[in-house]
Amino acid sequence: MVNPAHARQLGIVQMLRTRTHVPARELADRFGVTDRTIYRDITTLTSHGIPIQATPGATGGYRLAPEDPLDPLTLDSDQAMRLYVLGFLDPPTAGSTAEDRGRAAGVSSTMQEVMRRLAQRIHFDTADWYWRDEGSGHLPVLRTAMLTGTALEVTFRTEDGGQETALLKPYGVVWKAGEWHMVAARAAGPPQRYRLNLVDRLQPTDLTFAYPEGFTVSEWWTATMEDYGKGDIRVELHVTPAARAELLRLSLKSTSRVHEHDDGSVTIVLYVDRWEWLIPLVTSYGPDVTVTEPPALREAIVAQLRHALAAYDTGQAARPAPPAGLPHDDSRLRSTHGRHPGA
Template sequence: MRASRLLSVLLTLQTRGHVTAQELADELEVSVRTVYRDIESLSAAGIPVYAERGPAGGYRLLDGFRTKINGLTADEADSLMLAGLPGPAAELGLGAVVASAQLKLMAGLAPELRERATRTGERFHLDTVGWYAEAEKSPYLAEAANAVWHGRRIRISYRRWGGAVAPRVLDPYGLVLKAGVWYLVARPAEGEEGGRSRKDRTYRVGRILELTTLGEEFERDPGFSLADYWTVWSEDFERNLYQVPAVVRLSPRARAAVAGLFGPQRERVVAETESAPDAEGWVKAVLPLETMRFGALELLRFGSDVEVLAPPELRADVEATARAVMAVYAPGGPGSPEPSGD
């Protein structure tokens, strides 16, 4: 356990450069006193680690020192071939770089770990695109990624959901790949939207019609976390997307299909609001829908396994649509076959 911790300290110093004793203690879940002892052990072993005094002090390795130990365990070696995500890497313009990095990492592994990593690559494949869909074409993805990496401000022409095209000057903070679609998380540049009351926003990269990288760099907010932002934003997006709370009765078959057809967020709402089953197994629950019209079409997929109770406008829309369908298929309807004669 201690040898593993010493290796973690060494690799952390090598990766991050300057680290305080408290930061090391927090990451390793040990006391600061234990960190002091570990640093002394590394120094005694000939590792050139030294302390910087003062309020901004900490530990760092002597400039130019690099260890050749990669520290990979068997499980980490198993995951090596899954980490590259060659499809998304290629979209970012990094396909060849990722392949080269994997080759170098593989070359540094012990023979038995190299064999395990190779076997993983032969037996597992990651496909980030949802079913019945293909990766969205994003011609400016590589340029956006380059601006994110180098902290360069960009100017874009962006096609909004309604079709209108709007110019934007942005400080690009990060890129997120979600179900085969790339999203740019960015902050409007100073003076673009209300001075300092700027708010981080999400832009679908495939809707960027033009992108120009400007010569100026921007100062990145040190407190920004891309992962935290995306978690909050995506939850809010799903919650705000479904604004019509429909009260419905669901047959046992329809209730079992809610999660698969409507997703986990709406499944949770149904589970929290459903009543006890009646004698025939039907339950009453709230099912959030995006709009009245689209919601009616969604519910009609269930046929007679769903009954809309409220709002009355939605019930009327479902009823009217069902009657229109019946009229099409009724004898003598528009598409009815001609009666055959003798």
């Protein structure tokens, strides 16, 4: 069944879309709730980026920001993500249809048609063989906690193979390169990102938190992604024309440099915190991507390629041990996430 609060909030957006101004009292009467409930609904919607403005005066109410009208049939990916996380695009449960859920929640036939078209046109695939993400099952609990400001007790696996339990304040969720990431903060400290497929348990608590003033997940994520992996180690890659298009689709940093050559090849200069994660990336391109600097990375790639060739040598009784110094962490995932699967 549709969550009544979600359905009411979607109905509010629909009323604001068809009117230039709707008084708060009229919204409350339409949905049979108090003015305070409408205020909380508006706060929830605006906190997730829906462009709603309050209008002053004795008959004050709300309107959609005129510079950013929300059209349900021409949603961009960011708007679609907001609706998905809010639960408006959930598939029907067994034994019910979208129409059943709409009627049970008091959603008009017009709004049901909008929801039907949304579900028909928007899909977040969390079960693809290439980018399988086991963390999507946590979304129902996570989005409820985000909307209600409820702290979560989270048990997750750490990079060293251990397990940790922490009390977290969930600020948002991001779908990036085939994975869900939760943006959350501990009781004290700045926000961090947690991969949901490393989370074993999300348990709501009876503790609530106030959303930090001025904080937006999109701005925080953009800044964090820019800083992630940056460092002082200079890496120079020579890329042939065959691999040029795909390599230039990778997310480069503000410190990266690309030099074009007359033959169609490029030289890409990166400044990274460590070069180990580049080993699986460079070797996956064979001769089309070669390392010019640093020498240690060149030597590690040569050792890795020799190790791979030895594994295919039918004269070898057993696969030889891998060369020393290769990473045993998330380097392979780090190097491939963000690449275009169909390239």
